[in-house]
Amino acid sequence: MFVPRKFRFLARYLNLCFPTKMVQQYIDTLINNLLGLQGYQLILAIVFSGFFLVRLLYLFLFTGKVLFVRKPAAQKPVSVSLIYTVRNEEERLRRNLPPVLSINGVDFEVIVVDDVSQDNTLQVLGMMRERSDRLKVTMLHQETRYSIKMAQNIAIKASGCEWVLQVPITYENATYEWISGITSALGENKNVVIAYTGVLPEGGMAGFFYRIENFLLFTRSVGYILNGLPFVYAEENVALLKKKYFEVGGHGLKINEPYANLELLINHIIRKENTQVLFQASTAIKKTEPIRWHDYADLLKKSIRIEKHLTSSKKLMLAFDEATKLVYFPLLVVVSVLLFSIWPFIALLVLIQLISRMVIIKMLQNRLSERKIFISSLLYDLFVPYFRFFYRWVFNQKGQKQKWKIKV
Numbered sequence: 001m002f003v004p005r006k007f008r009f010l011a012r013y014l015n016l017c018f019p020t021k022m023v024q025q026y027i028d029t030l031i032n033n034l035l036g037l038q039g040y041q042l043i044l045a046i047v048f049s050g051f052f053l054v055r056l057l058y059l060f061l062f063t064g065k066v067l068f069v070r071k072p073a074a075q076k077p078v079s080v081s082l083i084y085t086v087r088n089e090e091e092r093l094r095r096n097l098p099p100v101l102s103i104n105g106v107d108f109e110v111i112v113v114d115d116v117s118q119d120n121t122l123q124v125l126g127m128m129r130e131r132s133d134r135l136k137v138t139m140l141h142q143e144t145r146y147s148i149k150m151a152q153n154i155a156i157k158a159s160g161c162e163w164v165l166q167v168p169i170t171y172e173n174a175t176y177e178w179i180s181g182i183t184s185a186l187g188e189n190k191n192v193v194i195a196y197t198g199v200l201p202e203g204g205m206a207g208f209f210y211r212i213e214n215f216l217l218f219t220r221s222v223g224y225i226l227n228g229l230p231f232v233y234a235e236e237n238v239a240l241l242k243k244k245y246f247e248v249g250g251h252g253l254k255i256n257e258p259y260a261n262l263e264l265l266i267n268h269i270i271r272k273e274n275t276q277v278l279f280q281a282s283t284a285i286k287k288t289e290p291i292r293w294h295d296y297a298d299l300l301k302k303s304i305r306i307e308k309h310l311t312s313s314k315k316l317m318l319a320f321d322e323a324t325k326l327v328y329f330p331l332l333v334v335v336s337v338l339l340f341s342i343w344p345f346i347a348l349l350v351l352i353q354l355i356s357r358m359v360i361i362k363m364l365q366n367r368l369s370e371r372k373i374f375i376s377s378l379l380y381d382l383f384v385p386y387f388r389f390f391y392r393w394v395f396n397q398k399g400q401k402q403k404w405k406i407k408v
Helices: 007-017 019-035 042-067 091-102 121-131 148-158 176-183 204-226 243-249 262-270 295-306 311-339 340-367 373-407
Strands: 082-084 108-114 135-139 163-166 192-194 197-199 236-243 275-277 284-285
Touching: 042 204, 042 311, 042 340, 082 091, 082 148, 082 176, 091 108, 108 121, 108 148, 108 176, 121 135, 121 243, 135 148, 148 163, 163 243, 192 197, 192 204, 197 204, 204 275, 204 295, 204 373, 236 243, 236 262, 262 295, 311 340, 311 373, 340 373
Parallel strands: 082 108, 082 163, 108 135, 192 275, 197 284
Antiparallel strands: 163 236, 192 236
């Protein structure tokens, strides 16, 4: 059999570094050490191997599966209403709305709901409306102010299109590729189209943590969608079929639910077969806003609140994922100390999982043009689950106390 010269050279090099006899002796020693385990050592080795397989399978079946999301075949574009809810945003409106209104070749309208602004927001919108027929402006009344859900309800009712898409006013430099990519994915058999919303690297350490958590939450939700357990953590850059909003009664009883808005309704509608995922940079948007620690805390609270309203099967799988994460690292430390004689075997398992995760995460971040959070996201996902577990407990305890006070 013909072997290319470069591969023959590589084979000779590896044979010099790792002679066949030495490798065979190493394998024999490792096997003998494994076979020599008895009692609690054998049980501990089996338990750790089981946890390793569970985490590796989860990595490939959920996170890794996201890599196989492909750009959908282009369909006839469908009209969509872009929804903005604003309060005291005259500067951002001047800067960010004109690029959207100037996009040609796509059928869409823009609906802006003003939440009782105290600056010149309404005047700015009035001037823009005179120059663009695409723009519709409405507002909340004084008694319904500060309610994003009410603003969304008004915007969706005012929509003249079949689809609605929530867009943050902090999104700058809107492009034709973005909106055309969204509208081309609005198929006849779809109710929800999901694309990525990120944040530009601003805000110091708080912004850094926010970007990592936001990326991991989006990746997790896409993995669950692909495995038939669909839900979303974000409402922005998610297109929703308008009639579905009214079929389920709009925000309804969840009108006063804190930290989450349209996500709760989307999660009531979403199914694997009626959802289109867009996992590419061309349809992703990046918000430009300073991130503070309270924004990061709100992101965690929002994810906790959203998970609270999921179905039992989704809650069970999420709890299983979190539990195995929490146990895996302490178990690794215990096994490394008590089963030191088989440390090469343990190191091999850890190396397999680490390399697999590094490759998958790097490829996913490249797909979304997320930069400078690669190594940090690996470390973050290793240690933050313990903080998130504690934070979830504290948040739920506060919620129980508030409920008790309300009842009294």
